[in-house]
Each structure stands twice: as structure tokens, then as C-alpha cells.
Amino acid sequence: MPRARLEELKQAVSLALDVHTSVEQRRRREAGLMALIDTTQQMAFRDDLNDLLNTATSQARRLLDFDMAWISLSLPDGGSYVHTSKGEITPSSVGLELATGFGLGEQVLRTQAPLWTSDYLTDDRFHHSPAIDEVVDSEGLHAVLAVPLTHDGTCIGALYGASRGRRHFSPDEVSLLRSLAAMAAPAIEETRRLERIQAALAKAENERSHLAARLNGLERLTGIQTRLSGMFLAGGTLHDILEMADGELRGVLVLRDAAGRTLAGTGDIPSADPERVVRALAESHAIGAPVALTETVWAMHVTTGVEAPGVLLFQRSTPLTEEELRLLHAVGQTTALVQLLAHSAGAAAGPARDECLDSLLAARAQPPRRMIERVRRLGLDPDRPHAVLVVRPEGAQQGEAAVWASSYTYRHRGLKTARGECLVLLLPAEDASDAARAAGGELSRVLGHPVTVGAAGVATGLGSLAKAHQEARRCLDALVSLGATGGAASARDLGFLGLLLSDEHDADTFIDSVLGRMLEYDSRRSTDLVRTLEAYFTSGSSPTRAAVHLHVHANTVARRLERITELLGPDWQKPANALEIQLALRLLRTRDAVYPGTTERDGNPVDRARARFPGTERAEESPGP
Template sequence: MESGESPTDSQIFEVLELLVGEAPPRSFEDLLWEARRHSGGEERSGKLEAAVRIAMDIRATAEQRRRRESALAALVDTTQEISLHHELDGMLNVVTRHARRMLAFDMAYVSLRLPDGSSYVHKSDGDTTALNTGLEMGRGLGLGEMAQGSSAPFWTPDYLTDERFPHSDEIDRVVNSEGLHAILAVPMTYDGRTVGALYGASRAIRHFSPDEVSLLRSLADLSASAIEATRHRDRVQSALASAEAEKTRIGAALTESRSLAEVQAGLTGMCLEGADLHDILRAAASSLGADLVLRNAGGRTMASTGPVPEIPTATVVRAMADSHATAAAIELPDGLWAALVAGGVEGPGILLCKSPEPLSEENRRLLHFTGQSVALVLLLRHNLAPASGPARDEYLADLLSGTPRTPCHFAERARRIGIDPTAPHVVVVLCPDGAKRGEAAIWASSYAYRHAGLMTVSADRLVLFLPGDDASAAARAASDELTQLLGHAVSAGAAGPAKDLAAVSKVYQEALRCLDTLVALGGTGGAAAAGDLGFLGLLLSDDHDVDAFISSAVGPVVEYDAQRSTDLVRTLDAYFTSGGSPSRAAKDLHVHTNTVARRLDRITELLGPDWQQPATALEIQLALRLQRARGAVYRPRTPPLADQADRGGA
């Protein structure tokens, strides 16, 4: 100690020397103990203690500054290491590992938020069980949910015993299994959005300082920025990959389109050069890598490149209608495809394709174009084809309109288009309500060809001119097939057979009246000829076949009387005249009531149990009146007495 210095001054200088030398706290405590032992007064000792306290405060401040500098350096190192990872998993491994090292945690983990607002543990470091990673956090439960919901840190010195926040059984089970006590959770936010939470945990009870909370918060914000950058990079890479895939697809489509255009140009050239059907089909089949078969409306194979399974006529008609409606090839069961072949004198046909693999969009277009090419070949092959279709339409139009022509003229034109003028024909009129009129017209063309008839479209109605003598059966058959094709009931009226071709117009008008009457009576979707409409049919019919009507209504009763000389017809008439009273009918007939009852039983056996129903009873009464009126009109006249005398003399 130099002269002029008091012992306390020298000790204070020694405190400064210890502070400059960054001596441990124990050195300051030893110095203070020695001073108290040799102190000459409390004043000197008090000064030294104040100097030691100041030194310790300075030392603590310096230590805190060093820790902060160290933490900042650790954050810089973490940032550099994070930048080396381009995948989310690798980046989060770095975050959890550095969080443990910087804050001396026993365990650190990260939870990420899903689009629906829930969270799950994505990465964990320091865990001793497999329960933590992948753990789903219940919404609103646990420290992490609270931190994310409020965008503020939350911590607890002892998680399982802390009741300040809602617990989750799943989270509590993991905390207990890992032996955790103190847990600190901070939100991971970026640009005002919370992407998850960063957790630090210790297996002992621990109180976290503001510096520790702040440091973990800084690491969480840094991690949130990296997470969003990684996700953005993934989205960009995904978009680039999608763009590259789309570029490849477009390139392939352009190549295929160019190839399709070349094939189409080749097929067109072959058509114009006079190639036959087999050449066209072989060229198309080679490009399609499939077998092709061309069939006409009647099902006859016209050309083929290989075997194709037989398919029902109903399926063919449906495919023709659908192909016409969509202007494209139609997929059928068992690897078959079909395209309409429209045009030619043989009616619409079908091009069938048997492919081992589903046809691409380009190949479907090629199949449809091949069908058009085949139609062109058919037109070019038949010199009459361009005029034959209009000739058939014009002929049917003349028949239906009743244009005055000689029978010979009609017959000669019929023979030229393949119609037998001597065969009986019926007319069927169908009303295909709805938007599928194009499909219905295609069907009608095929149906007429298959049945050796004619067809036309008039005022949104299909008109069929078909060989046959049963108009009712023809109406039902056509209505049933078109109903199945369109998927809704189709009304049909029919008439005929026509006595000759000149009478077709009257038969057509009768068929129209039958259709209109059927619809007016609420029979939409049904099929009927005049004979199916009872006495209404008698009124609608042009020939008014009274005999046929009487026979249909009471024919069995009339025949029974004629064969057995009974009186059932008169009994039936008396029964209706008496208002349906057997006793009054018996009085009018001058027979016993039991006799009338037995006769009525016999009538029931002959006409069926429903003969007294209002509609049937009305037709029976009308038939009885017609028969009675006809008998009065055509009753043989009684010869004059002179004639009788002459015959008697003879």
C-alpha cells in the first residue's frame, strides 16, 4: 500500500482490478470477508461493500450483454444453417436443435397449423418416446394453441399441475411420458399470419427469464420466415413442374394433331382418287391400331379389317343416334367404339372399332372422320346416290299429300326406289316430344331401311310408310323401339293397310287423327290404330267399317245366337233398355226373371266379366243400335200380292 492511501481505498482499487480481470463472484466475496475481519470501523467496511455491490452489478450487466451477444451470434449461425436446407424437415431439425442448445432445454419441438385451424407436432428434438411427433393438438387446448391464438408467448414452470389453461388428455399423456415440467411456447408468425408454435421444455421445474422468452421468440419468428419461404419455393417449383408438364402435354397434343391432320388428308385423298371401302378402313385401322367393321342399317357387314363382336340392333341404333347428336365417336361396352356413317342409298350405317386400349381424344376424332370418309366413298360409288335420297323423299311426300297421279305412275316410281306397289302398306305417325329430334330422325331412317319402308319428317312428327297389314302392331313396335332409344314414352297413331298407293294420303290423314285423338284422350305415350279406339275409331276411320265395330263389341253373342238359335242379342238389348233391371227386361221379353239371369250369365261368359263397365257398355249399346239400324235399312221388302199370287200359281 502506497503512502497517503487508506486501507479502504486500496481495497476499492483491488475491487476494480478484480472487475477488470473478470474475476469470479467468489473473489469479491473473499475480499469483502477479509475487509470485515481487519476493518477498523463500520464506515470503511460499508464503503467497501457498496463498491463490491456496484462491481457485481457491473459484472452482471456485462455478463448479460455477453449472453445476448452470444445469443445473437447463435441466431446468426442458425440463420446460416437454415439457409443451407431447402426442405421443411431439414430446416425444422436445425431450429429445434439450436433451440435446445441456446436455452439449455431438455426438449424442443415445433407444431404447424393446418388450413382448418388445427395443429400437429411436425418435428421434435430431445424426445425419449415416439409419442410427440405427429401429435394432434386439440383446438383451443394447451400452451401452443393459446400462444397461436393470442400471438403472445405462454409458459409454465410445471405443466401438469398448472390449471391456468385448458388441458388435453393426449398432450398431458405425452408430457407425463417424457417427464416434462417447465414448458415455454411462442407463436411463429410471418406477415401477420401465425404458421405454428415453437416449444422449449425442461424435465425440471424452471422459471423462464424475459431474455429467454425473447430469444425463443426471435428464433420462432426467424423460423416462421424460413417456413414461409420454403413453402413459397415449393409452390413455385410445383407451378413450374405443372407448367413444364402442360408444355409437354401441349407439345404431344400438337404432334398428335399434326399426325391426325396428315391421316385425315390421306383419307380424303384416297376418297377422291377412288379408293374402295377396304382401302379406307385398312388405312384408318393402321393409324388407330385397331380393327374396323362397316355395317349398314340392316346389320350387313360391308367391309372390315378384323373380327368385331356382334352387338344387338338396339345398341347399334342407340350408338347411331348418340353419334349424330354429339358429332363424335361413341364408346360401347367390351372395348368397342362406334361412329355414324350418314349418307348413301343404303341408309345410315355404323362404323365399329375394336381397340385393345381406350381411344385417345385424337383417335376418337379420327374414327369419326373415318366414318365421314366412308360416307363419301359410298356416295361416290353409287351414281344414283345423290338423287336417290331426294327421290324417295319426294315420292313419299307425293303419297302423303294425295297429289293426283295415275296408279301406274305411282307403281312405276315405287319399283324404281325398291318399293313393292302390290304389297299392303300401313302408315305410322310418331310424336317424339323433347329435344332429341335429331336422334329420332336418325332412328326413323334406320327403322324404315330395316323394314323396307320409307320415312319423312313432317311438322316435328315422324312418318313411317311400312309394308304390312296390321296398323296397330306396327304402331306399337315403332313406339316401343323409339321409346327405348329416347328414354321417354312416344305416342304413335297408325292406319291402314292402304288399298292401293293412291289411297295412302287418306290412310295418312286417318293415322294423324288417331294420334291426335290418342293424345286428347290422355293416352300420351301410347300407340293405337282406329280399331284400338272403339267407337271413336269408327268415327275416325275413313271407311267406317261398321261390321268390324259390331263384331268387336258383340260378335261372340251374335255368333252364339246364329249357331244355337238363342235370343241373347235381344235379351242384351232389353237389359240395357230397362236400365239394367233383369226383372223389367224379363217382363218386356215375356219370360221368367230366372231365364233372363241365365242368359246374362251366358253373355258374361261370351263377352268377359267387364262388359257392364261404363265404357264397354257404351260400345255394346252403340253396336246394338248400329245393328238394329242396319237391319231396318237393309230389311228385304215384302213382295206385292200380285207377285205372291203369281209365285203361288207357279
């Protein structure tokens, strides 16, 4: 065949192939366009984001013959996460977070342009993330194509297609996937917008339902409060009020006074720890609402203003709603009104407890009979000995402390009042120090803060309370000055300082508190420990010189000092203790010189020591030569 004819045939074949290729490309484009139209129609009827994304990834696999396709959506912090995946063989792809700066998709999101690789794991054009590489390796992927999902100039995510073999993507394939992403992005954003609107509508409906329920609850609460007011005005009893409230609250209600006595109730509630109840009362008074005493019991502070505060207890197994807590508060207020009405005659006949104690402390000129009448009417016995306590809470909780003081004095049949930042308590007591420690300890536990207490007494008769109050105040000031805040003491506890602070300057009591054991021992055993101790201090704390002064052997002085240590304690030679002992010795000698024979009279330190320090009968060692 001639060469010219052969060249013509080659050109004809080439043209035929070009025509075939062009026709095939047109056919694929037409097929792609038809698929895109079909995909658009499918996505148009999807109002669920998951269905929409599943459709987009499924069509991407079908159109471009991908082994796997997935969609990532952007996060507010700049990263993204895989929302939907099709064709995966492991569960690790969906939910995978694609950190900012890593992976193929990061460049697509940043540049908003398509990007592909024929072998992802070996491509060094982008930063690799170990987490992403692990998923790619576990899925066996090599070729990956990513196109941006863009809406209104904003990239909301990326559409990926991948093959498990190495593959070079043609421009038509890249263009087709990008067209699919361009149609999917508005639908995705619109669906997400609809979901946000639906979520906002659901939230608004929920809030509307909540507000409607609140309104119904408030209307119900208002109706119950009106019924409570009507019962009070109609003269309803405490039991009637609690019965009505019990029907609304569906639990057990018990009203108790400050002494723990049940005034009315619809059932039985076991008694709780008194300190815990007082702490709950203080908290309830502070916030003006019931507080949880246990998981199933609530306590409400009930105050009438004319007597110590009581407590309204409510018990049921299920928690209380906000409206039910308000109802419990209203019930407490109504019971207080009923009690106030019941005690109005008594309240009008006499002053409040605080005013009575203020009158006693101010020593106002009033007929003794009238004062005794007032005290007896408040439940006190004026013939009993009383201690006066001045209490200073170190924390800023004056209101809670006042509530506690009302309850405490009511329980102990005493009186209280407030003086500045301090509370003044008048309590029946045989020992002022014990009363101060008991009151201070309980209030400290209730408040959770230290409490300083100065005490004086025991006072007998109403006329001595003003002086006792001044002495207790001086003891409190002394504790504060000595840096002993949080302590409790009377003049007797402060040693020679207490002797100076006391109005009576009771030297006998001071001598008794320091030397009582030795005086009692010398009296019973006819020993000479007091004189030995005096000689010991006179000789500069030298046993040898003391023995010369006493005309006895040094061993005798040593044995006597051992016995003194047994009686006074091992710390008697410490400077502070030694100072008090020497002062007591000096007062003892001065008193004996001024009043000879004092140690033989009834009621002297020796007699008091025998009563306070029994059992000191051990025989003294025989003196040395």
C-alpha cells in the same frame, strides 16, 4: 471478528456472486449467440422445407434443453397444424390440427407475442382442446413455451419448446427462443416461396409437355386425315380405308349398314343389341363424335344423306385418346363419302326417301307407273298392305327421333318423313295397331321418353295413303285429347271414337270388336246371348225384368249373364264398356233392319268373329222353365 469486518466480507461475497452471475449470463448469451449464428449458417444451406424445420426444432432443443420441440404452420382458414416435431415419444403430434380459438399457440398467433406456462394441463389462461390436451398428456409434457414465427408483419406459425417437468422460463430463455424463431421465419417463408415457384415451374413444364404432345397428336391427325382424303380422291375402297385406319388405331374396324349387314371390316366384332346400337347412333349424331357402346367397343354414326344411317364399330381393349376419337370420326366421315360416291348415280336417278313419302301423302298428280317405279327403286313393294303411323316424341329430341326413324324404316323396308313436330312412317304391316305399338315401344326405349303414335291402315295401293295419313293424325290428336300421351292406337283400338275418326266408318269392324265373341257363340250354339244382353240393357240392367221381356225364367237370364261375362270379361258392365256395348247393339240392329240377312253373308262380323275367337265351343246351360 469485528462486525464491520464481517459486513465487508458479506458485501465482497455478494459482489463476487453478482460478478459470477453476470459473467455466467454473458457466457450463456455468447454461447446462445454462437449457437444462433451456427443455426443461421445451417439454415442458410437448407433448400428443403422439411430439412429447415428439422434443423430449427433440433437447435431449439439443444439451446434450451427442451425435452420436445415442434413447429406449427398457419392454415388459410385461420387454424394451424403441427408440421415438424422432435423429441416426441408418440406418433400423434405431427399432423395434429390446432383449431382456431384453442390452445397456447392460438394466443401466440393472435397476439404475435411469446407465451409460456409451467404446467399446461392445469393452466386456465387459455381454452383447452381435447385433442391437444390428449397429445400433451400422452407425451407427459408440463412446461410449454411458444414464440411466433413472424415475417413481414405476418405470423406464419409458431415455434414451441416443452419440458416433461414443471419449469419456469427465464426472460433470457424466452428471448433466445424468440431470436431463433426470428431467424427461422424468413428462411421458412423463403423456402416455401421457392417451393411454390418450383411447383409452378413443374406445372408449367407439365402443361408445356402436354401441349407439345397435343400438337404432335394434332399434326399426326392432320397427316392421317390428308391420307384419308387422298385415298378417297384416288378411288380407294371401304376396305382400303379401314385397313389404313386399323394400322393407326391398332384395333378392329367394322362398317355396317342400317340393316346390320357388314359392308367392310378388318376383323369380326360380335353383334350388339339392335336397340342399343340405335341409341348409340342417336347419341353419336347428337354430339357429332363416337360414343362408347361397351367398355371395349365404340360406335360412330355414318350418314350419307341418300340412305339410312350406318354404323362404324371399333373394338380394342385399351381406352381411346381424344386424338384417336377424332381419327375414328374422320374415318366415319370418309367411309360416308365413299358410300355417297358409290350411290351417287342412284341418288341422282330418284328422289330421297322423305321426298317420295311427301309426294305420296300429298297425293300429287303423277302417272301411276312413275310413282310405282319410284317406290320400287327405294326397296318397297307397292302391292303389299302398309300402315301409316304418325309418331310424336314427347321429349325435345327431334334429331335423335329422326335418326331412329331412318334406321327403323330402312330395317323394315318402309319410308319416313317429318311433318312439324311429328314423324310419319309408312311400313309394311298386316295390323296397324301392332305396327304402332312396336314402333312406339322401340323409340320410347331409345329416347327414354314417352312416344305417342296414331296409326291407320292397313292401306292397299298407293292412292289410299293420303287418307290413311289423315286418319292416323286424327287418332294421334284423339290420344292427346284423351290424356293418353305415350300410347299407341289405331281407329279400331279407340272403340266407337275410332268409328267416328275412321274415314270408312266401318261399323262391321266396330261391331266385331265389341260383340264378336257373343255373335260367334250364338252362331255356333244357337243361343240367344245377344238378344238377352239387349233385353238386359233395355230393362235398366234388371235380370228379372229382362226375363219377363224374354219370356224365360230369371235363372236362365242369370246363367246367360254369367256366360256373357266369360265372353266379354268381368268389366263389361263398367260405364265406358257398357256404353260401347249398347252402341254396338244399336248399330247391329240398325244394320240388320236396313240390310236383312247381313249376318249370313261372307265376310260379316260372325265370320270374322269365328276367325278371331276360336275355342268358344262350351255348351250353354239348358234354359230354366
